[in-house]
Amino acid sequence: MTQPENSLSAHDLACVRGHRTLFEHIHFTLTAGEWMYLRGSNGAGKTSMLRQLAGLAHPAAGSVRWNDEDIREAGDAYREALLFLGHHAALKEDLTPLENLCLAAALDGLALDEATALVALRRFGLKGREELPVKFLSQGQRRRVLLSRLLTRKASLWILDEPLAALDTRAVDLLGEVLADHVGRGGIAILTSHQAIPLPGGRELMLEGVA
Amino acid sequence: MNALLAVIRRDLLLALRRKSEALTALFFFVIVVSLFPLGIGPDPNLLRKIGPGVLWVAALLSTLLGLNRLFADDFADGTLEQMAVSPTPLGWLVAGKILAHWLVSGLPLVLLAPMLGLQFDLPVDALGLLTLGLLIGTPLLSMIGAIGAALTLGLRGGGALLSLIVLPLYVPALIFGAGAVEAQIAGLQAGGHLSLLAAMLALSVFFAPLAVTAAIRIALE
Numbered sequence: 001m002t003q004p005e006n007s008l009s010a011h012d013l014a015c016v017r018g019h020r021t022l023f024e025h026i027h028f029t030l031t032a033g034e035w036m037y038l039r040g041s042n043g044a045g046k047t048s049m050l051r052q053l054a055g056l057a058h059p060a061a062g063s064v065r066w067n068d069e070d071i072r073e074a075g076d077a078y079r080e081a082l083l084f085l086g087h088h089a090a091l092k093e094d095l096t097p098l099e100n101l102c103l104a105a106a107l108d109g110l111a112l113d114e115a116t117a118l119v120a121l122r123r124f125g126l127k128g129r130e131e132l133p134v135k136f137l138s139q140g141q142r143r144r145v146l147l148s149r150l151l152t153r154k155a156s157l158w159i160l161d162e163p164l165a166a167l168d169t170r171a172v173d174l175l176g177e178v179l180a181d182h183v184g185r186g187g188i189a190i191l192t193s194h195q196a197i198p199l200p201g202g203r204e205l206m207l208e209g210v211a
Numbered sequence: 212m213n214a215l216l217a218v219i220r221r222d223l224l225l226a227l228r229r230k231s232e233a234l235t236a237l238f239f240f241v242i243v244v245s246l247f248p249l250g251i252g253p254d255p256n257l258l259r260k261i262g263p264g265v266l267w268v269a270a271l272l273s274t275l276l277g278l279n280r281l282f283a284d285d286f287a288d289g290t291l292e293q294m295a296v297s298p299t300p301l302g303w304l305v306a307g308k309i310l311a312h313w314l315v316s317g318l319p320l321v322l323l324a325p326m327l328g329l330q331f332d333l334p335v336d337a338l339g340l341l342t343l344g345l346l347i348g349t350p351l352l353s354m355i356g357a358i359g360a361a362l363t364l365g366l367r368g369g370g371a372l373l374s375l376i377v378l379p380l381y382v383p384a385l386i387f388g389a390g391a392v393e394a395q396i397a398g399l400q401a402g403g404h405l406s407l408l409a410a411m412l413a414l415s416v417f418f419a420p421l422a423v424t425a426a427i428r429i430a431l432e
Contacts, residue, residue, distance in 0.1 A: 054296050057432045080298040088289025092221075094228035106217030109299045133228075 006081065006156050007031045008053070008188055012062035015048045022048055023207050024061065030203070032156075035179065035189040037197060040207030046192040047087065049207070050161050053190065054084040066157075083155035087162065089142045093135040097121055097145040100134060105152060112152055120151035124174065139166040147171075150178055158182060160191040173198055214299040218307030219314070226315045232277060233315045240273035240320055244327045255332040262331025263341055263392035264385075270320050270345060271381050274352045277316050278377065279370045281308065281360040286430065295431055302420045305427065309357045309419065317349030333392070340395045344388040344405060351412045354419035355380045361426035383411060 007029060014024035022045030030036055040046050051057040053064055055071050055078065064071045066078045091100045098117055105112035121130050124144040134142060143166045150158065158179075164172055176198035179189055183199075191197070226233050247265045248258055285291040285308075294304045324345050325338045333341065359377035363369035391404035 056292065056295060076298055076300070079296055082296060084293075084296045086289055086292055088287075088292065090289035090293045092225060092288070092290070094225055099224070103217060103221045104293065107214055107221070107294060107299060107304060108297045109214040111213075 005032050006186075006188060007065075007067055008157055008190075009065045009068075010053070010062065011065065013049070013052060013059050013064065014061040015045050015052065015057075016060040017045075017048070021060075026062070026205075028203075028205060030188050030190070032186040032188060033183055035183050035191070035199070035202045037202045037204045038190060038192045038207070039204060040192075044207040046207060047161055050084070050086075050159050050190065050192065054082060054159050055079070056084075081156045082159065083149065083153050083157070084159045085146055085149065085161065085163065089134075089146050091134045091142055091145055094133055096131050096133055097126055097137070097148070098130045100145060101148055101152060104149060108153065110153065117148075117152055120148040121145070123151060124148050125171065140168060140171065143167055144171060147175060147178075150182070156187050158187065158189040158191070160189065162193060163191055164193045164195045164197070214297075215303050215307040215310075218304050219311045222308060222311030223314065226311075232280065233319075236273045236276045236316050237319050237323070239276055240269050241323065241327065243269040243272065245330060248330045258331040259333060259396065260393075262328060262333050263337070263389040263396075265331070266324055266328060266341060267345075267348075267385050267389040270324075270349065271352065271378070271385060273320060274316060274349070274356055275374055275377060277312075278356045278360050279363070279373050281312055281357060282364055282427065283360075283369075286364050291427060292431060295428065301424045301427065305357070305361075305423045306420045309353050309423070312357070313350050313353040317353055321345045321349055334396070337392050337395050340401055340405075341392045344391045344408060347405060347408045347412055348384050348388045351384050351408070351415055352381060354412075354415035355384075358419055358422045358426065361423040361430065364427065364430035384408065387411075 009029035010026050013026040015022040026049070028036065038046050038049065048057065052059045055064070066074050066081065071078045095103070098114065098121065101117045101121065102112050102114065118130060124147055126141065126144055126148070129137065129141065134145065137145070147163060163175060167175065172195070179199050182189060244266055247261065251257060282291060285294070295301055297304065321342060325342050328338045328341055356377050359373045362376060363373045366372060387404045387408045391401040391408070394404060395401045
């Protein structure tokens with residue numbers, strides 16, 4: 001599989017909430033095969049930055065560029081390359097994990113056959129729970145359903161907000177493997193976490209807050 | 212296009228798993244309409260006069276009942292966020308959601324209306340016209356309602372505000388929808404009223420998804 005050299009870069013990014021500047025003058029460039037670990041204390045603006053990178057929020061200053069094109073202009077091409085998993089589980093309580101996964105793919109305009117979805121769910125340790133409505137699952141299991149999307153949706157850029165929250169150690173290790181696969185295939189990943197991530201070689205960006 | 216069908220399928224499936232919500236609005240419609248003949252008494256002339264108006268007002272209120280949940284659930288659990296970062300244009304997904312809303316809460320009203328109209332001693336051709344008017348009008352109600360629902364996303368006490376935003380916008384639909392049936396009963400042509408209603412629907416089909424998309428993007432930021 002040959003993939004064009006993708007790159008994501010931030011130029012002079014800033015975020016302002018009310019009268020407070022959360023961060024400013026953020027520069028970085030990530031190219032294929034690189035991943036970045038975004039760190040900072042609570043309220044430092046990690047989630048705000050991820051939302052700006054995903055195009056959900058407009059930066060107060062600066063720009064985000066995908067393959068040297070502003071993401072607002074890149075539009076659909078950028079969103080096709082992007083998989084953003086946020087704070088929320090984005091699962092429907094009344095539907096089963098399998099239905100949730102297939103419908104999430106369908107909303108993205110992709111056909112996902114049940115066999116592939118089942119493989120993904122089983123890899124994340126949800127064997128035997130594929131047909132159980134999500135409302136009967138624990139927080140950690142819901143997280144695992146959400147993370148199964150990493151295996152079913154082809155995307156070259158992963159933006160993950162607190163992917164390790166509520167996961168047990170086995171799932172954390174598994175996520176490390178999945179991330180290593182992704183980066184090894186030339187993918188780009190950005191994630192935040194308060195736990196240690198079992199994946200070596202990442203760049204680190206510390207948000208320290210602006211006085 | 213596939214994504215549009217997928218949203219409709221998803222929302223119908225969700226409505227099916229949680230039947231009570233859709234059924235509540237439907238029974239509300241039936242009961243409100245039935246209260247009028249019981250309260251006013253058996254005066255066929257009076258009933259025939261107020262019938263179309265009562266049915267239309269009940270349809271407006273019943274549509275309003277489920278409206279605040281149109282986007283609120285998806286907003287709360289992050290699905291709306293996923294829709295915004297999806298490669299499928301948000302406008303398509305929104306259009307699918309509005310269409311599903313109409314199938315769940317609008318279409319049953321249209322199907323029930325002729326039966327409920329019998330309580331008001333409406334003649335058969337007036338019943339047909341009432342149903343046709345509602346068939347054009349209820350999608351319009353869903354479209355306008357979706358704009359209000361998107362504008363009040365994430366607000367506390369958004370439900371009351373939603374009624375205040377949406378009900379005045381429903382006035383034209385009410386006037387021309389009920390007016391068509393009244394004109395028919397009075398022996399006048401009803402075509403003009405229906406054409407205006409259809410024109411409003413055509414406008415809203417084009418503009419409502421755009422407006423809703425813009426409102427959702429603001430709510431998500």
